[in-house]
Amino acid sequence: MANKVIMVVDDSASLRQVVSIALKGAGYDVLEGCDGKDALSKLTGQKINLVISDVNMPNMDGISFVQELKKKPEYKFTPVIMLTTESGDDMKSKGQAAGVKAWVVKPFKPDQMISAVSKLIQP
Amino acid sequence: MTHGIPEAGPLQLSGEVNIFTAAAIREQLLARLETSPRLEIDLAEVSEIDTAGLQLLLAAKLTCQSKGGDLTLVHHSAPVLDVMDLCNLTHVFGDPVVISSN
Amino acid sequence: MSMEEALQTFFAESHELLQEMEDRLLAIPALAEEDRSETINAIFRAAHTIKGSAGLFGLDGIVEFTHVLESVLDKVRAGQLMMDADMVSLFLDCKDHVARLVELQESGATLSTDDQGKGNELVARLSVYLTDTPQAAVAPAGEASHPAPAHPTDSLALESLGGNVLDNDNWHISIEFGTDVLRNGMDPLSIFRYLGTMGHIVRVVSFFDRLPALSELDPESCYMSYVLNFHSEADKATIESAFEFVQEDCKINILPPHSRVADFVEAIKNLKQDDLRIGEMLVKSGTLTQRELDAVLAYQTAQEQGDSASQDPHKRPLGEMVVQAGIVQPEVVEAALHKQIQQKKAKSRQQQSIRVDAEKLDTLINLIGELVIAGAGVNIVAHRSGQTDMLEAASTLSRLVEEVRDSALNLRMVQIGETFNRFQRVVHDVAKDLGKEIELEITGGDTELDKTVVEKIGDPLTHLVRNSIDHGIEPADIRAARGKPAQGKVRLNAYHDSGSIIIEVQDDGGGLNRDKILAKAIEKGLVEPGIDLPDSEVYQLIFEAGFSTADKVSNISGRGVGMDVVRRNIEALRGNIEIDSQYMAGTTIRIRLPLTLAIIDGFQVKVGNAHYVIPLDMVIECVDLPEENINDGHDSNYFSLRGEVLPYMRLRESFEVTGETGKRESVVIVKYGNTRAGLVVDALLGEFQTVIKPLGKLFERLRGIGGSTILGTGEVALILDIPGLVQQMIRKSHHETSRASVKE
Incomplete structure (x- = not known):
């Protein structure tokens, strides 16, 4: 059976790379997006099992991205992990409204991300 | 009416039976229940099932029973057996399951 | 793609971001205030991104610094601070510093003290903006930055699902999932699978009593509840973390296995901190998680407010609530309550004892002494008078005086334990000086004796203990040859014996050498030759002035001064010293002292x-x-x-x-x-x-x-x-x- 696919959206290429390495190591396939707009353009109906997205990104921020994502029927119920900062309380409430329940505080270590992911999906 | 055999043959479910497909499958089930409270579902082609899928099947079974019929599941695929086992629901459905060796 | 390559990407990316930060910073002064937000956001984002990525690589130095920078930028972004020329130049300095940190990482060099100083200076300058009173608040103060604390609702999981606590040794987890769980992309099955990685799910009971008929069913809502029987060595907080993404709209009860109860009770007993509330004790012992405590407390407060309206002032105690909610076993709450009572008792005992000037106490004892004498006088007069009622009165008086005397003397009684404990250090130091391995064992520390006696016994005891270690305990090689453990043992013991207190200094050393002592005594003219003395008297000779049998004089003992001083000191306290010794097996020096001197x-x-x-x-x-x-x-x-x-x-x-x-x-x-x-x-x-x-x-x-x-x-x-x-x-x-x- 095909591996489950996780989309990682962050404007930092290095962050995407590290997360990607960790996720692939754990048995997932990874799709990358450098911001909300880029990510949306890459989501053309293929199966995505989980989205990991930063909040603060150029072009399209994480909240708008999730709102757009949830409008698409094929991603309506896709779980989202949002990356946030300690000071991001107001962001969090906006994200909650968009249906985001899983938050991981930046900075995090790769194994913390894997642990968060495995509470939502398994490879 | 021959007893035990649903009139319209088994309902074939395939692919994902989950939150994404639950609404559509519910429509299918409701349509079938219009004609008869006896229903057989073939799960051989189910590749993925989640809580939404499980509770949909449960609700269908309970509805059939409340109407004097029953819902029978056949040909459970591995993913279905896996989650039924995890939730300890096999006995609730009460269907004979074939545990494959692989 | 490897981590090394990813790190290279990070370096390149950081330089780009820092360059952008600089460009944007330089553009700020030319921009009108209302046009700045996009630029400020970009500057913020640069710092934010570097921080996030650096954390992923474990570059803590960069994370720490950019965190402070990001915090100040966040305030600017939120309109709480206005970016003036000073701030721009500060940010430029910070950008340079981050660049320096990244370069150092790149070249594998370490931070110089200059760099460190620069970093500290910048952090100090940034911190000025982080104090609670913003220097230039531009945003109207009306904007509430913090949302009101979540209002406690009925969603609190206080009713245990199913109710039947399964009688085995597993965690008992009951969860009622919120309606939107599935819609939010969470699948209970995934959580169970995750739980499976930290233990073994023994049994899952699915509850679908909330499930409506198919025609009424919203296929995207969750109607399921579960009771899990879970075997795991993990602690409660770890297990609870499996539910972290769903706990906000689920009712979760986690009851620890019964075998843990003893551990929790033990943990509560061993809590060092005083003054803990029941809830804090339960959390510290691992019985209750912080989240559970917060939820119960919020529920309690809500109930209280409800109660005050309904004129029922009854407030349910936390312990009762957590037990009823099935989150904690009653035994654990009982242990916590017991501990709390103990703490209160200890506290009140502390408050009840008062310090008294020793002089006042002495005066009191003196007066009681006079009273005792006067009482004896009254007795004599009464006897002479031969009057029965007079005799009776005198006898009552005598009895009371006796009681007063005993209580007064009791005031001066202290435990010898504290004095004994000071010897741990003495033994440690002396043993180290002599290169010996010695264990000090203390028994009878709770034996009481007069304070003045305790004060005066310290010096003689010190000498005896040193003597035991120096002369008594043999060097390790000799001990080994004699089949003794390498570590020597010195024991301090105290007990009461018919109106006296006995203090013993015991060692498992070589014992006294009777012949050697006798020879020395004869040589010194202390004993005439040819007399057969009993062992105890031979041993007493070591207390004679100028007596030492040590072949080698060490600076600890062995100069022959001391043992006679020890005896004089003890005798001055109306006490005496006896020695028991067995050659090769050890020596016990027994000091007998009166309980009181008064x-x-x-x-x-x-x-x-x-x-x-x-x-x-x-x-x-x-x-x-x-x-x-x-x-x-x-x-x-x-x-x-x-x-x-x-x-x-x-x-x-x-x-x-x-x-x-x-x-x-x-x-x-x-x-x-x-x-x-x-x-x-x-x-x-x-x-x-x-x-x-x-x-x-x-x-x-x-x-x-x-x-x-x-x-x-x-x-x-x-x-x-x-x-x-x-x-x-x-x-x-x-x-x-x-x-x-x-x-x-």
């Missing part, structure tokens, strides 16, 4: 016209002097008591009392330690409670007299120093024996 129960005797008092606890019996001894003068120092030969002395002769001899002489048999002896007196006057008054300087060295007291009649009586007298008798009798043996 007051004694005495036995009053009369010789001529003089009154003497013998401490009552040393008196064994009184007998008439046997016929054959009555007129023996100096010839004999022994008399036979029921076949036992005892030394005796005539006080009349010892203290050179003049005056008429009584018609018959009596012998008071006294015992000190293991020695019994007789004191011949003219008359026995009976028991008598008395206060010891120290002798004046002039009489301090007087042999055989330990103090004085004033009698009820106003007369002075001397208190006999029985240890002194007994030793005097023993020595004299040895002298006689040796003289006799020479004669033969």
Whole structure:
């Protein structure tokens, strides 16, 4: 059976790379997006099992991205992990409204991300 | 009416039976229940099932029973057996399951 | 793609971001305030991104610095701070510093002190903007930055699902999932699978009682509840973390397995901190998680508010709530309550004890001493008067005075444990100096004795302990040869024994070498050669001045000064020292001391016209002097008591009392330690409670007299120093024996 696919959206290429390495190591396939707009353009109906997205990104921020994502029927119920900062309380409430329940505080270590992911999906 | 055999043959479910497909499958089930409270579902082609899928099947079974019929599941695929086992629901459905060796 | 390559990407990316940050910063002054937000956001994002990525690579130095920078930028972004020219230049400096940090990482170099200083300086400058009173608040203050605390709702999981607690040794987890869980992309099955990675899911019971008929069903809502039987070694907080993404809209109960109850109770018992609330204790012991506590407390507050409206002031205790909610076993709450009561007791005990100036206490004891004497006076008068009611009153008074005396003396009693514990350090230091491995064992630390005795016992004890380690315990190689463990053992022990306190210093060393001591004593002229002395007396010789058998003089002991000083100190406390020793096996030095120095129960005797008092606890019996001894003068120092030969002395002769001899002489048999002896007196006057008054300087060295007291009649009586007298008798009798043996 095909591996489950996780989309990682962050404007930092290095962050995407590290997360990607960790996720692939754990048995997932990874799709990358450098911001909300880029990510949306890459989501053309293929199966995505989980989205990991930063909040603060150029072009399209994480909240708008999730709102757009949830409008698409094929991603309506896709779980989202949002990356946030300690000071991001107001962001969090906006994200909650968009249906985001899983938050991981930046900075995090790769194994913390894997642990968060495995509470939502398994490879 | 021959007893035990649903009139319209088994309902074939395939692919994902989950939150994404639950609404559509519910429509299918409701349509079938219009004609008869006896229903057989073939799960051989189910590749993925989640809580939404499980509770949909449960609700269908309970509805059939409340109407004097029953819902029978056949040909459970591995993913279905896996989650039924995890939730300890096999006995609730009460269907004979074939545990494959692989 | 490898981590090394990802790190290279990070370096490149950071340089780009920093360049962008600089460009944007330089653009700021030219922009009108209302047009800045996009630029400020980009600057913020640069710092934010570098911080996030650096964290992923574990570059903590960069994370720490950019965190402060990001915090200030966040305030600027939120409109709480206005970016002026100063701030722009500060941010530019910060950007340079981040660049420097990244470069250092890239080249593998370490941070120089200059760089560190620069970083600290910048953090200090940034921190100015982080204080609570913003210097330039541009945003209207009306914007509430923090949302009101979540209102406690009925969603709190306080009713245990299913209700039937499964009687096995697993975690019992019940979860009622919120309606939107599935819609939010969470699948309970995934959580169960995740749980499976930290233990074994023994059983899942699915509850679908909330499930409506298919026609009513919203296929995207969750109607399921579950009870899990989960076997895991993980702690409660870890298990709870599996539900972290769903806990906001689920009711979750996690009841630990029964086998954990004992652990929790133990953990609660061992909590060091005082003043903990029940909830805090439960959290610290791992019984309750912080989230559970917060939820229950919020629920309690909500109930309270509800109650005050309904005029029912009953507030349910937290312990009761958590038990009823099925989150905590009752035994654990009981342990916590018990601990709390203990803490309260200890606290109130602390508050009840007061510090008293020792001088005030001494004055009190002195006064009670006078009271005891006055009471004795009253007794005498009462007896003389022969009035029954007077006698009765006097007897009541005596009894009360006795009680007051005992309580007063009790005030001065302290446990010896603290003194003993100080020896841990002494033993450690001395053992280290001598290169020996010594273990100190302390027993009987709760034995009480008079404070003044405790104060004076420290020095002699120190000497004895040092001596044990130095002379007693053998070097490791000799110990090994003798089949003893390498680590030597010194034991301090204390206990009460008939009106005295016994303090023992014990070691498992080589023991005293009798022959060596005897040889040395003969060499020093302390003992005449050819006399057969019992072991105990040979051992006593080490307390003679200038006596040391150590072949090698160490700076700890061995100079022969000390042991005689030890004996003098102990004797000054009306105590004595005995030694038990077994060659090769060890030595026990036993110090016997009176419990108190202030007051004694005495036995009053009369010789001529003089009154003497013998401490009552040393008196064994009184007998008439046997016929054959009555007129023996100096010839004999022994008399036979029921076949036992005892030394005796005539006080009349010892203290050179003049005056008429009584018609018959009596012998008071006294015992000190293991020695019994007789004191011949003219008359026995009976028991008598008395206060010891120290002798004046002039009489301090007087042999055989330990103090004085004033009698009820106003007369002075001397208190006999029985240890002194007994030793005097023993020595004299040895002298006689040796003289006799020479004669033969």
